[in-house]
Amino acid sequence: MTGRFILIRVLAVLSVLLGANYIVWRWLDSVNWSAWWIAVPLVVAETYSLVDTFLFALTMWRARERPGPQSEPQGTVDVLITTYNEPIDMVMRTAEAAKRIAYPHTTWILDDGARPEMEARAREAGVGYITRSDDWTGKPRHAKAGNLNSALFQTDGEFLLILDADQVPDPLILHRTLGYFADDPAVALVQTPQWFGNVDEADPLGSQAPLFYGPIQQGKDGWNAAFFCGSNAVLRREALMQLGIVGYVRDVTDSTRRVLRTSEKVLAKEIGRTDDEDLRRELVDVRSAVGAARARIDAGEPIADVTFELRGVVDEASRRLVARDVDSMRADLAAIAQLPLERDAELDAVVVDDRGLDLLVETDLSPVGSIQAVGQLLEALRIDRGDEAQPVLPLATISVTEDMATAMQLHALGWRSVYHHEVLATGLAPEDLRTMLTQRLRWAQGTLQVMLRDNPLVKRGLSAGQRLMYFGTMWSYLSGFAAVVYLAAPFIYLIFGVMPVSAWSTDFFARFIPAFVANQLLFVVVARGVKTWRGQQYSLALFPVWIKACWTAFANVVLGRPLNFAVTRKDGRDPSGVPWREIWPQLTAMVLLVVALVIGALRVAVGTADGVGTLVNTAWVAYDLVVLSVIIQAAAYRGPQPRAITEGES
Numbered sequence: 001m002t003g004r005f006i007l008i009r010v011l012a013v014l015s016v017l018l019g020a021n022y023i024v025w026r027w028l029d030s031v032n033w034s035a036w037w038i039a040v041p042l043v044v045a046e047t048y049s050l051v052d053t054f055l056f057a058l059t060m061w062r063a064r065e066r067p068g069p070q071s072e073p074q075g076t077v078d079v080l081i082t083t084y085n086e087p088i089d090m091v092m093r094t095a096e097a098a099k100r101i102a103y104p105h106t107t108w109i110l111d112d113g114a115r116p117e118m119e120a121r122a123r124e125a126g127v128g129y130i131t132r133s134d135d136w137t138g139k140p141r142h143a144k145a146g147n148l149n150s151a152l153f154q155t156d157g158e159f160l161l162i163l164d165a166d167q168v169p170d171p172l173i174l175h176r177t178l179g180y181f182a183d184d185p186a187v188a189l190v191q192t193p194q195w196f197g198n199v200d201e202a203d204p205l206g207s208q209a210p211l212f213y214g215p216i217q218q219g220k221d222g223w224n225a226a227f228f229c230g231s232n233a234v235l236r237r238e239a240l241m242q243l244g245i246v247g248y249v250r251d252v253t254d255s256t257r258r259v260l261r262t263s264e265k266v267l268a269k270e271i272g273r274t275d276d277e278d279l280r281r282e283l284v285d286v287r288s289a290v291g292a293a294r295a296r297i298d299a300g301e302p303i304a305d306v307t308f309e310l311r312g313v314v315d316e317a318s319r320r321l322v323a324r325d326v327d328s329m330r331a332d333l334a335a336i337a338q339l340p341l342e343r344d345a346e347l348d349a350v351v352v353d354d355r356g357l358d359l360l361v362e363t364d365l366s367p368v369g370s371i372q373a374v375g376q377l378l379e380a381l382r383i384d385r386g387d388e389a390q391p392v393l394p395l396a397t398i399s400v401t402e403d404m405a406t407a408m409q410l411h412a413l414g415w416r417s418v419y420h421h422e423v424l425a426t427g428l429a430p431e432d433l434r435t436m437l438t439q440r441l442r443w444a445q446g447t448l449q450v451m452l453r454d455n456p457l458v459k460r461g462l463s464a465g466q467r468l469m470y471f472g473t474m475w476s477y478l479s480g481f482a483a484v485v486y487l488a489a490p491f492i493y494l495i496f497g498v499m500p501v502s503a504w505s506t507d508f509f510a511r512f513i514p515a516f517v518a519n520q521l522l523f524v525v526v527a528r529g530v531k532t533w534r535g536q537q538y539s540l541a542l543f544p545v546w547i548k549a550c551w552t553a554f555a556n557v558v559l560g561r562p563l564n565f566a567v568t569r570k571d572g573r574d575p576s577g578v579p580w581r582e583i584w585p586q587l588t589a590m591v592l593l594v595v596a597l598v599i600g601a602l603r604v605a606v607g608t609a610d611g612v613g614t615l616v617n618t619a620w621v622a623y624d625l626v627v628l629s630v631i632i633q634a635a636a637y638r639g640p641q642p643r644a645i646t647e648g649e650s
Helices: 003-030 033-061 088-099 116-125 143-152 179-183 212-222 237-273 277-298 303-322 326-337 354-362 367-379 402-412 433-453 464-476 479-496 506-527 533-541 543-557 580-605 611-636
Strands: 077-083 106-111 128-130 159-164 187-191 233-236 416-419 425-427
Touching (some): 003 506, 033 506, 077 088, 077 143, 088 159, 143 237, 179 187, 187 402, 402 433, 402 464, 433 543, 433 580, 479 611, 543 580
Parallel strands (some): 077 106, 077 159, 106 128, 187 416
Antiparallel strands (some): 159 233
């Protein structure tokens, strides 16, 4: 254990302990309850930040710096370059560099735009070309995940190097990564950094993310939780296929159980209502068959066989009862036809709509209609996933960011991941603020979708460390709400003199300053010369983006509203100019903070404000303004000077 690593652990402990000491004191002794409407949100925001500090400290506790794989590279490889509408010249530059990768492999362009010119250029260059088959027509496409899932069934390499259309690979990328799979047969993923060649030294858009593609991923790697970032990664095909099959079986099994439970409820209701002994006997027999089917599925019998036999029982019962109650059956079938029994494509699960199940239980059907309804439910359970292009979908499709969701599923199945900290591909970052905001919004939305649909804290198969590592990334996107409070509190004090703390006393400074200093020192030591200030700025300055992501992800997952997928622009600046509608909250906040500074100074001058409190909040506002100023820099940014990117840049 190196001296630096020991220092990181010491600072991690101090940051958490001093932060906890400050927060406990804030809750118990310093909340100004007479102004609870700002005092409580502020202490809640500070508590959120303490949790954030704890998760960061825990991440760095086991940071792992790998020297490289011990084994020689081996195995067959497919290089998959995903594209939708990116410029063809850009895609071909990446494809031609991929062809020059030194390790034997096959290069494929996965063109989700199905462009004839793209196909012609690929064939001319001797590069494989894959687009989706007609089976995908009219079916859920699942964006990039669907593109990759389609290609998995048209290629056969043991390993897959996945590259975005702009990520030009180093010729040695496979030599530097494949050995990890031979070192450990349980490794499913090797992720390398994403690095951008069109970023200025100042990086006003904060694209490089050196803290994430470095210390944070190394920290997660120590907990076996380094995750897939969508590009510049090598994955084991066997692991992905296992993931697809397990997910398929699990989804079909879960939805079948739900349908059978509903069927039993429907039949039990009718058994209790009918006075006809023949009908009762028929219904009891069908219900017994449904119960037996559930027991057989729980025992592990094949679902296809069980449901096929059960449908036969239901069909026979229906035929025997048709002649008895034709009129009521017609009315029931009309009612059944109106039930919402569609499949939820966004969830990518073979399910019957919950509304349909609930409504079916509540609907007054005749005994014959009840049996017909059970048959309708069983028909909706076609295990060939007839409303999907392919029954097995290896990459997760529960989120617009398939990468994190897929990695978490792999970890839950017991597979391992590796973060290899060496730049082995060079890409293109957004060159304007509008594109950057769109990209960050998509990342946040996708991460929050995963949290809402498959929360790592309760996910089976993950270790405690993995749960917290995944949750830490998701937790960070809730910072927009805390940011609003951090901007509002000093403004309210300087304008109205309302104090969120009971007093700006020695107790306050004696607790706050040591906690703040320890936290900042931890970042400095962890970063080790890496520039992290831009990332800290954007964590606060993009508060409207984070809040919008929270709302839209919630609306999508809980309320069923659609969530659009936007491909990041890679062909230069967006010609539409500065996105004033997207950044007006930050600009408004800056104006209000400047007004607060002026009014605060005037209140001190006329003797109506506390000097210490005004000084503290003036410094606070000044910090907020410096942080928010990155938005103005980004809005004024006109892109980097044009320069060529060669395959040797890494």
